[in-house]
Every structure is written in C-alpha cells, then in structure tokens.
Amino acid sequence: MIRRLGRWFGIAAAVLLCAAASTPTTTPSSPTLAELMEPYQRAESIPFPPDDPYSEAKEQLGRMLFFDPILSGTRNVSCASCHNPGLSWADGRKLAAGVGQMELHTPTLIDVAWVPVLGWDGKYRSLESVAFGPLLAPLNMNNTEPEIISRLTGIPGYVQAFDQAFPGAETDAKITRPNIEQAIATFERTIQAARAPFDRWIAGDDTAISESAKRGFVLFNGKASCADCHQGPSFTDFSFHDIGIAGEDDIGRGRLFPTGLKLQHAFKVPTLRDVARRAPYMHDGSLPTLEAVIDEYNTGGIDRPSRSSLIHPLGLSADEKRDLVTFLKTLTGDPTPFEVPTLPR
Ligand code: HEC
Numbered sequence: 001m002i003r004r005l006g007r008w009f010g011i012a013a014a015v016l017l018c019a020a021a022s023t024p025t026t027t028p029s030s031p032t033l034a035e036l037m038e039p040y041q042r043a044e045s046i047p048f049p050p051d052d053p054y055s056e057a058k059e060q061l062g063r064m065l066f067f068d069p070i071l072s073g074t075r076n077v078s079c080a081s082c083h084n085p086g087l088s089w090a091d092g093r094k095l096a097a098g099v100g101q102m103e104l105h106t107p108t109l110i111d112v113a114w115v116p117v118l119g120w121d122g123k124y125r126s127l128e129s130v131a132f133g134p135l136l137a138p139l140n141m142n143n144t145e146p147e148i149i150s151r152l153t154g155i156p157g158y159v160q161a162f163d164q165a166f167p168g169a170e171t172d173a174k175i176t177r178p179n180i181e182q183a184i185a186t187f188e189r190t191i192q193a194a195r196a197p198f199d200r201w202i203a204g205d206d207t208a209i210s211e212s213a214k215r216g217f218v219l220f221n222g223k224a225s226c227a228d229c230h231q232g233p234s235f236t237d238f239s240f241h242d243i244g245i246a247g248e249d250d251i252g253r254g255r256l257f258p259t260g261l262k263l264q265h266a267f268k269v270p271t272l273r274d275v276a277r278r279a280p281y282m283h284d285g286s287l288p289t290l291e292a293v294i295d296e297y298n299t300g301g302i303d304r305p306s307r308s309s310l311i312h313p314l315g316l317s318a319d320e321k322r323d324l325v326t327f328l329k330t331l332t333g334d335p336t337p338f339e340v341p342t343l344p345r
C-alpha cells in the first residue's frame with residue numbers, strides 16, 4: 001500500500017515535472033477523477049507478519065479471547081466492551097471506561113492490520129505488543145498475567161483451543177503470554193470495514209453515491225485538502241499531526257519526542273472507514289458529529305507553532321461543508337451482522 005501511495009506521488013510528480021519541462025507557460029492539468037480514486041482502492045489481502053502467521057485456529061481463539069470478560073480482573077470487561085463491532089469497533093463514548101474512567105477516547109480497530117505503530121500517540125510497536133497493555137492497565141481490564149493464565153488453564157475448552165492454535169510438543173506450555181498475544185493479534189488483523197457505497201463507486205457503479213458526495217470527494221482531495229493526511233485505502237497515511245484541537249497539557253506524541261516541535265499535541269491520523277458509526281470523534285472524543293468535525297477543520301483550529309503546516313482555515317461554504325459530510329458518509333457500509341463467539345466454560 002505504501003508502494004501504491006508512492007506510485008501515486010510519483011505519477012503526480014512526473015506529471016508536474018513533464019509539464020514544467022516541456023511547456024513552462026501552461027499549468028499542469030488537475031488530476032482526473034480516475035487518478036483521484038486510484039489511491040483508495042482496497043488491498044487484496046491482509047498482511048500477516050512472518051513471526052505470527054495466520055491460521056484459522058489462532059483467529060478463532062483470538063476471537064474468543066477478545067470477547068471474553070473473564071480476562072478482566074472484575075470478570076465483566078472484555079476487549080469488545082470498548083471495541084464493539086456494532087459501533088465500528090469503538091464504544092460511542094467520549095472517553096473510554098473500563099474498570100475505571102480513562103482519559104482517552106477509544107479508537108476503532110478497523111483496518112488495524114495496516115497501522116504501523118499503535119495508540120493515539122504511536123507508543124506501541126505491534127499488535128502483539130499492545131494486547132497485554134489493556135489486560136493489565138488498572139483503569140482498563142485490571143488483571144495480572146498469572147491470574148489470566150490460571151483462569152484460562154482451568155477451562156478445558158481453552159486448553160483445547162490453545163492446543164489447536166499452537167501445535168507442538170505435548171509437554172510445551174501452550175497457555176502463555178506470547179501465545180495469548182499472537183492469538184488476539186491474529187484475530188484483530190481480520191477486522192476490516194464492510195464494503196461501502198464509496199467502494200462500489202470507484203469500482204465503476206456511477207449511481208452508488210450521490211452527486212453531492214461526488215462533489216465532496218473532489219473537495220476532500222482538493223480545496224479542503226483532507227487527503228493531505230487521510231489518503232490511501234484506509235483513508236490515512238498513518239502520520240501524526242497537531243490539527244489544532246488538543247488543549248495545552250495534552251501533548252500526545254510530544255511525550256515521546258519532547259524536542260520535536262511539530263509532534264507536540266500531535267495524534268495519529270485515524271482511518272475514516274465506517275466513520276459515520278463511531279461518533280464522537282478525535283482522541284479526546286471532543287467533537288460529537290461529522291458536521292462538528294468539518295466546522296472545526298474549516299476554522300483551522302488553534303494556530304500555534306506545533307500546528308501542522310497542512311492545517312489552515314479552509315473558507316468552505318455551507319454547501320461545500322454539506323457535500324463533504326455527505327461524502328464521508330459514503331465510507332460507511334451496511335452493518336455486517338457479527339456473531340459473538342460461544343465462550344468456553
Ligand atoms: C476500557 C476500554 C478499552 C478496553 C476494554 C480495551 N481497549 Fe483497546 N483501546 C482503548 C483506548 C482508550 C485506546 C487508545 C489507547 C492509547 O492511545 O494509548 C485503545 C487502543 C487500542 C489499540 C490501538 C489501536 C490503534 O489503531 O492505534 C488496540 C490494537 C487495542 N486497543 C486493542 C485492545 C485489545 C486487544 C483489548 C482487550 C485485550 C482492548 N483493546 C481493550 C480502550 C479500550
């Protein structure tokens with residue numbers, strides 16, 4: 001996908017260069033609709049890393065663990081309590097609440113297989129490494145590693161599921177932290193958004209989205225410059241920016257890079273797939289609707305040294321704002337019925 005993005009920029013650059021070299025007096029023509037659509041074609045397969053390859057048994061085990069509240073200290077919070085498939089794998093709350101009240105909004109897990117570094121500030125290096133964080137965090141699921149392993153070991157259905165997911169010598173310990181991490185990560189990589197009207201449109205069905213949404217798509221890639229950051233099959237380039245909304249003490253990625261001026265108040269660019277189903281928005285859940293999001297970008301937010309140079313007041317008219325919202329809604333497909341797995345007991 002990165003390669004595909006690179007190619008797109010390559011084409012754009014080549015067009016600019018050729019135009020500049022051969023006809024210095026004419027401006028390069030703006031990209032065609034087909035060229036604008038190209039970067040958003042979805043990937044054909046999910047990338048599974050070589051050190052945690054896919055298997056159906058691992059996915060099934062990971063799915064059970066993801067939905068099982070027995071993993072929390074209080075036995076009543078599961079990963080799915082906050083990453084709920086019916087709410088676009090988020091929770092519909094402003095700020096996450098598990099065993100205690102947290103200070104961040106729950107991000108969606110859609111297309112998480114492609115996210116290179118995880119968490120709003122990018123502090124986690126892989127899906128495997130983020131699995132135990134919520135399990136042990138006191139405000140989240142508040143459990144301990146020995147307790148988790150002992151509870152799972154006491155349930156024959158889990159003993160069998162771990163045996164199937166991690167074949168090996170019978171004497172090997174199967175219910176271990178690395179195996180729990182691998183199973184959960186394998187399941188998470190399978191979480192993708194349903195096909196949306198937008199996908200049908202770029203596949204050639206001209207009637208799949210409205211004229212207003214088509215205008216919105218052009219604005220998204222042009223005047224509103226959303227695609228400067230929300231580009232690619234998941235509508236994100238996975239970079240970090242201060243878009244001018246975080247408060248004074250809310251420094252995001254700045255905590256990891258105290259001297260990086262542009263990383264103060266910076267947060268990860270989230271996917272926009274299925275975005276209509278997971279209000280409220282942003283790392284702090286501060287914007288209640290898509291209309292509020294567009295209004296915020298239209299003002300340019302807080303003008304300060306850390307604010308991304310790509311963010312500026314947009315001067316959008318009321319009609320343009322409406323077209324953008326209409327377009328964003330075309331990224332949300334029909335809800336796909338999701339079967340909660342039967343939990344071993
Ligand atoms: C109480 C609510 C809650 C529960 C329960 C919870 N999470 Fe999360 N999850 C969050 C919040 C909030 C964040 C953002 C954390 C951050 O940015 O540091 C997050 C972030 C993540 C991310 C990073 C996503 C990204 O794109 O950066 C992954 C992956 C994840 N959680 C998986 C899990 C798994 C697996 C479980 C169960 C073991 C789980 N979560 C349980 C609230 C929750």
Ligand code: HEC
Binds near residue numbers: 230
């Ligand atoms: C400079 C890069 C950049 C540009 C340009 C940009 N965004 Fe964003 N977008 C971000 C970042 C970073 C976040 C997360 C910010 C946060 O949580 O504080 C975000 C978050 C969002 C969200 C919230 C998604 C969620 O799940 O919470 C929406 C919706 C959104 N942007 C839409 C847009 C639209 C529409 C435009 C154009 C008007 C746009 N963005 C332009 C970087 C950008």
